[in-house]
Amino acid sequence: MGHSLKICTSIDEMRAASRSALRAGKRVGLVPTMGALHEGHLSLVRAAQVSSDVVAVSIFVNPTQFGPNEDLAKYPRSFERDCQMLEREKVDVVFAPSVEEMYPMGAVTWVTVEGLSEKLDGKSRPGHFRGVTTVVLKLFHIVEPDRAFFGQKDAAQVAVIRRMVRDLNLPVEIVVCPIVREPDGLAMSSRNAYLSPEERKRALVLRRSLERVRKLVDAGQTDAAQLVAAGREEFGREIDVRLDYFEIVNPETLDLVPDISGGALLAVAAYVGTTRLIDNMLV
Numbered sequence: 001m002g003h004s005l006k007i008c009t010s011i012d013e014m015r016a017a018s019r020s021a022l023r024a025g026k027r028v029g030l031v032p033t034m035g036a037l038h039e040g041h042l043s044l045v046r047a048a049q050v051s052s053d054v055v056a057v058s059i060f061v062n063p064t065q066f067g068p069n070e071d072l073a074k075y076p077r078s079f080e081r082d083c084q085m086l087e088r089e090k091v092d093v094v095f096a097p098s099v100e101e102m103y104p105m106g107a108v109t110w111v112t113v114e115g116l117s118e119k120l121d122g123k124s125r126p127g128h129f130r131g132v133t134t135v136v137l138k139l140f141h142i143v144e145p146d147r148a149f150f151g152q153k154d155a156a157q158v159a160v161i162r163r164m165v166r167d168l169n170l171p172v173e174i175v176v177c178p179i180v181r182e183p184d185g186l187a188m189s190s191r192n193a194y195l196s197p198e199e200r201k202r203a204l205v206l207r208r209s210l211e212r213v214r215k216l217v218d219a220g221q222t223d224a225a226q227l228v229a230a231g232r233e234e235f236g237r238e239i240d241v242r243l244d245y246f247e248i249v250n251p252e253t254l255d256l257v258p259d260i261s262g263g264a265l266l267a268v269a270a271y272v273g274t275t276r277l278i279d280n281m282l283v
Contacts, residue, residue: 005087007094011102011142014095018056018143021092026053030145032136035059036076036190037085040180044149045089047177056143057086058095060102065131076193095143102138111137113160113167119254120156120267121278124244129160136161140172147173151180153187155265155280159254179279181207187279194275202241203272206279209234209246210266217283222261224248235270244269244276251282 008014021028029052031044041057048055059082066072079096086094110130116122117129140148150158158176165174180188185207186200195203209231216230231246250257251265260283267280 003087003090005083005091005094007083007096009096009098009101011097014056014093014097014142015144017093018054018145021054022144027147028052028054028056028143028145030139030143030148031055031057032139032148032150033057033059033082034061034075034190035082036078036193037082038180038188038190040151040153040188042085042089043180044151044177045086045091047175048147048149049089051147051175052145054092055090056093056095056145057091058097058139058143060095060097060135060139062102062131062135063099064103064134065128067125067127070125071191071194074194076190095139102135110134111164111168113163116156116160116163116254120245120247120249121269122156122160124269124276129157132157133160133164137164137168137170140170145172147175149175149177152176152282153179153189153278153280155251155267156254159252162252185211187277189277191275191277195272199240199273199275202238203275203277205235205238205241206268206270206277209268210279210281213266214281214283217260222259224256224258224260224264227260227266231266231268240273242271244271 018028029048031048033041061075063072111133112130113133122129162174186203212234213227213231228246235243246268248264248266257264265280265282269278
């Protein structure tokens with residue numbers, strides 16, 4: 001018997017698969033994704049494999065986390081290819097529901113993490129995190145995983161989800177895996193597919209700004225305002241890249257910190273052409 005990937009498109013099917021695993025005493029790991037998988041996602045899948053008996057990957061481009069003028073319609077979708085990649089990684093179950101399956105007609109319930117959801121990406125993308133937390137809570141209830149795996153690249157998302165789990169007493173352990181980068185340092189992202197070759201080179205400014213600030217931190221600079229200024233200055237040298245934010249915050253609360261002595265998150269977002277990219281670094 002070769003390994004075969006089970007694809008569940010309905011909530012009932014996914015629940016049944018998960019419950020039978022849990023009843024058999026198996027640990028279930030969930031990797032929530034929007035598909036268009038790359039090595040960053042696969043690093044989460046591998047982490048899940050190590051500490052779970054059954055690995056479920058959800059593939060769902062969640063409409064509620066996209067703003068009205070964002071890239072929902074053109075977000076990259078490659079379901080067949082994604083499944084082939086997951087088959088190779090010996091994933092047990094893919095949960096790939098339709099929008100209708102996940103959002104019944106007239107659904108009006110939202111999960112909102114107040115305060116945190118308005119910071120970093122939430123400030124630039126109003127309503128974004130409300131969509132993220134609602135869909136993630138739904139996935140947790142459908143799959144009932146012991147552990148769920150997220151990427152450090154989405155640092156604000158990680159903070160928001162961790163807070164939701166804590167505040168709502170959810171029986172899920174959140175595991176955060178390091179950023180996976182292309183050989184030249186660009187953080188892997190499904191949205192990198194939008195970049196032209198020229199834009200691809202310009203996109204390296206995100207990583208460069210973080211590296212520059214980290215050097216200053218290593219040299220003993222702790223004043224956040226000066227570090228932010230240095231990070232922003234790096235963008236001044238790059239044409240056709242519009243900085244969205246460069247902030248230094250507490251990684252748990254996402255509040256700005258005046259001083260990084262106690263550790264901090266350097267977070268950056270910028271538009272390279274029309275593509276919005278993010279990156280970050282813990283110091």
